[in-house]
Amino acid sequence: MSAAVVGGDMMGSSNRRIVIQHCGGTAKITVQVFPSNKRKMTAMQYCGEAAEMTAQVFPSNKRKKSVVPVCTMLLPHDMMLEVLLRLPVKSILRFRAVCRSWDALFSSKHFCSLHMATYKVPPPAPKLLVVSPASKLGSSEVYSYSSSGHRDDLLFTVDSACHDSVEVVMPSPCCGLTLLFDVVARAYYVCNAATRALIRLPPYRDPGHVSTAGLGFDARTREYKVVRLINGYSYETEMLRCDVYTPGADRWRPATGRVPFRWSKFAYSAVDHAVMNKIPPVFANGFLHWLINPSLLIRRPRAAIITFSVTDETFGCVRSPPFWGPEENLRPWSESEGEHLVVMDDQVCIVRNLRDRIPDGKALEIWGLLDYGSGDWSLNHRIDLFGHVGRELGDPQVVRVIGSVGNCRSGKKIIIATSKHLVDDKFQKKLHTYDPRCQVLEGLLSVTETHLSFTVHPWFNIQLI
Numbered sequence: 001m002s003a004a005v006v007g008g009d010m011m012g013s014s015n016r017r018i019v020i021q022h023c024g025g026t027a028k029i030t031v032q033v034f035p036s037n038k039r040k041m042t043a044m045q046y047c048g049e050a051a052e053m054t055a056q057v058f059p060s061n062k063r064k065k066s067v068v069p070v071c072t073m074l075l076p077h078d079m080m081l082e083v084l085l086r087l088p089v090k091s092i093l094r095f096r097a098v099c100r101s102w103d104a105l106f107s108s109k110h111f112c113s114l115h116m117a118t119y120k121v122p123p124p125a126p127k128l129l130v131v132s133p134a135s136k137l138g139s140s141e142v143y144s145y146s147s148s149g150h151r152d153d154l155l156f157t158v159d160s161a162c163h164d165s166v167e168v169v170m171p172s173p174c175c176g177l178t179l180l181f182d183v184v185a186r187a188y189y190v191c192n193a194a195t196r197a198l199i200r201l202p203p204y205r206d207p208g209h210v211s212t213a214g215l216g217f218d219a220r221t222r223e224y225k226v227v228r229l230i231n232g233y234s235y236e237t238e239m240l241r242c243d244v245y246t247p248g249a250d251r252w253r254p255a256t257g258r259v260p261f262r263w264s265k266f267a268y269s270a271v272d273h274a275v276m277n278k279i280p281p282v283f284a285n286g287f288l289h290w291l292i293n294p295s296l297l298i299r300r301p302r303a304a305i306i307t308f309s310v311t312d313e314t315f316g317c318v319r320s321p322p323f324w325g326p327e328e329n330l331r332p333w334s335e336s337e338g339e340h341l342v343v344m345d346d347q348v349c350i351v352r353n354l355r356d357r358i359p360d361g362k363a364l365e366i367w368g369l370l371d372y373g374s375g376d377w378s379l380n381h382r383i384d385l386f387g388h389v390g391r392e393l394g395d396p397q398v399v400r401v402i403g404s405v406g407n408c409r410s411g412k413k414i415i416i417a418t419s420k421h422l423v424d425d426k427f428q429k430k431l432h433t434y435d436p437r438c439q440v441l442e443g444l445l446s447v448t449e450t451h452l453s454f455t456v457h458p459w460f461n462i463q464l465i
Helices: 043-047 070-074 077-085 089-095 100-107 109-118 261-276 387-394
Strands: 002-011 014-023 026-034 050-052 056-058 065-067 128-133 139-145 151-159 166-168 177-182 187-192 197-200 210-218 223-231 240-245 282-284 287-291 303-309 315-319 340-344 347-354 363-369 377-384 398-405 413-421 426-435 440-450 462-464
Touching: 077 109, 089 100, 100 109, 128 166, 128 440, 151 187, 177 210, 187 223, 210 261, 210 282, 210 287, 223 261, 240 261, 261 287, 261 303, 261 315, 282 340, 282 347, 287 340, 340 363, 340 398, 347 377, 347 398, 363 398, 377 387, 387 413, 387 426, 387 440, 398 462
Parallel strands: none
Antiparallel strands: 002 014, 014 026, 026 050, 056 065, 128 139, 128 462, 139 151, 166 177, 177 187, 187 197, 210 223, 223 240, 282 287, 287 303, 303 315, 340 347, 347 363, 363 377, 398 413, 413 426, 426 440
16 A cells, blocks of 8 residues: 655644545545644544545445545645546546546546646556457457566457457557457447446448558547548549547548648558558647558658647658668568558667568667658667567567656656467467566567467457556
């Protein structure tokens, strides 16, 4: 159990302070009153020397009763808000049962935005969201896992035409939301792992077209948007289209802006790269980012990333990194298919695949984008594949960096997922943490799954939450 003092003030000659106690992922709020030697307690006598403000919900067979002491009325509204903003999500969900006003407060967009900006306490260990086949035929189950590989809880079940057709679209959540895709039903879902809410999006137009989708957050409207980039057919008027879904709408709509003609080939390559190699877009700094594959173009591209402003719904591009040479488009497909985007410390990064570059030394490089305007890049990390690291990351067919946990003080670790083909369409999938300071690779999770013919690419249906 840990305690933190949030605030205090002086009530006459009595000192009052608020203490938040964390124990097992839940929170307990306590108002402590310290009487002075000169004056006696008046209103607080009836509550004792420590007034507990904890909302206790007692389950029964008939109904639930909420008990809140009268002492809570002594707290000013602004001080109460400061306390609530520092609570973990699990405690906020429990406190929604206190009263209708708290339920409305916790459900408002304003409070959610303030909570995301205020509650910055990092979790002690990474939590994982994993999609796995369900015991019931025709559905998939979404679980939360601890870093030790222990399955914590069933979040929800997604009904589907097949038992393992649901996949996680993006490697990291967007403001606590996760985008799922049902390959068989051709349907997208938006889920909240904290509240266990699951919403199925309306059917989109042209389901047979090659497309890729991402989830972003609109800072202006304080709402999420699902953006779908679509490659059209050669005989169609629009070779490249973009559809957007906003919460509460009954259909997808065309985006406000279109891809400029001079960038259309780059965007077309980015869509193909995302679909063929399971390279999803990433969201950061208000933009969705799609990586371009140079081997799909006739000439070396001037840009490496196609961007989409979630707020303005306009497109842009980011200049190529320095390691893309003048003949980058002539590289073998095997060298470019492993390159992908990842967001680390709110910075967009390109993971460069050098596992087959024997003369240059086998490695994985992570290059960070310094500036959108100038297109400057910097080499942040280089993971040399030697010894145990080389065996775990050099042999699998698929290697993806999906994020990082920790910081400079607590010790930053890079999260890496791998997928290796065994026999009979079985794939061994592992999740690792890599410490760049001591160059140590540790295993988090290992599973063996069977993929059916409809799965385009054997991938690890996992996300950091």
